Amino acid sequence: MQGSSTLIAAQMAGEMRAQGIDVIDMSVGEPDFDTPEFIKQYAWEGLEKGLTKYTPTAGMVDFRSAIVEFYASRFGADIKVAEVAAACGGKQALFNAACTILNPGDDVLIPKPYWVTFPEIVTFCRANSVFIETEDTEFILTANQVADAITDKTKLLIINSPSNPSGRVIPPAEMRQIVEVCVTRDVYMLTDECYLFFAYPPAEPFSLASLPDDLRDYVCVAGSFSKTYAMTGWRAGYTIANETWTKAIVKLQSHSATHPTSFVQYACAKALRNPTETLAAVGAMTSEYERRRDWLVPALNKVQGFRCPMPEGAFYAFVDVRGLLGERYGSSSDVADVLLKEAHIVVTDGAGFGADGYLRISYATSMANLHRAVDKMNAIFG
Ligand SMILES: Cc1ncc(COP(=O)(O)O)c(C=O)c1O
Known part of the structure; x- marks a missing residue:
């Protein structure tokens, strides 16, 4: 690596x-902004409540259910607590998801330009990165490009929209078609939604967690509190994936970080339960x-x-x-x-x-x- x-x-x-x-x-x-003051206060509150011990590996039920409720109210998503696992930032969420779905020798599609970590995680899994050129479409991945790139060896497609580094956003309709292509060809998707809320009008935040179950079954959403809430140092993230995938993620995490910091999970849950502020x-x-x-x-x-x-x-x-x-x-x-x-x-x-x-x-x-x-x-x- x-x-x-x-x-x-x-x-x-x-x-x-x-x-x-x-x-x-x-x-x-x-972000060059500090974490919003009220979220810091929630962390203090968590400490004062004595939340200084281990939590379940998948994260506190309160943290996971706050994510379920937030995605339901903000995106109309219908996800279950058993499909959510806490992670120490988006990076660990991505790592957990890739390591549990990939076998050595699998091909992984990654559109160019890509976030530097994607091919490195693939290498770590002894799988192969297969890059999709997107310059012709001004760096916005299309369903046709994905369809053309899939072969019998393709196991996973990794996407990131809004994108680091290009800042481009795949329109929701195109995104849905990309998922449909993947599902038809039995290819899983890992979507890095780290910049989810930083979509400027007329673009809008769109999460693949809001897809119907038959499509979502193939998708793992890697979410992060880092950029959205200016909380990079807190190391808070999560995955949303089908129950089998989530169980594997939790098993893997039980032998690595165990879980993100207890009072950080508490603060994140409180923040999500206060959507207005x-x-x-x-x-x-x-x-x-x-x-x-x-x-x-x-x-x-x-x-x-x-x-x-x-x-x-x-x-x-x-x-x-x-x-x-x-x-x-x-x-x-x-x-x-x-x-x-x-x-x-x-x-x-x-x-x-x-x-x-x-x-x-x-x-x-x-x-x-x-x-x-x-x-x-x-x-x-x-
Ligand atoms: C595209 C993308 N994904 C994931 C991350 C990881 O963020 P974190 O692990 O802090 O949640 C970053 C951070 O730079 C990023 O740019």
């Missing part, structure tokens, strides 16, 4: 800052990301050699910098290097996401930083 290239970029930014350099970190994959907090953060996107993407498109379609979700601009490649820069990694050395701007090279020639630029940073960064980019590239 390879180390996470996104974490390496973040580490580099930290090291430069420690040397006293004024870094503009646009490599970040986490919680969704208002999420809405405020989403609107701020949208405001930044609306300023940043047109500004990036004016930088010489940059091209960036409007992302519908997440908090990343995925910029095609192939217009700059030639004598001066051989690759997008060279462009990222120049930004780092000449402007102290940290961005992530697209190569780690399977998209050489692109840069991922996070706008989970202040508007002032976005302005400074674009000024510096214009000064370098014209």
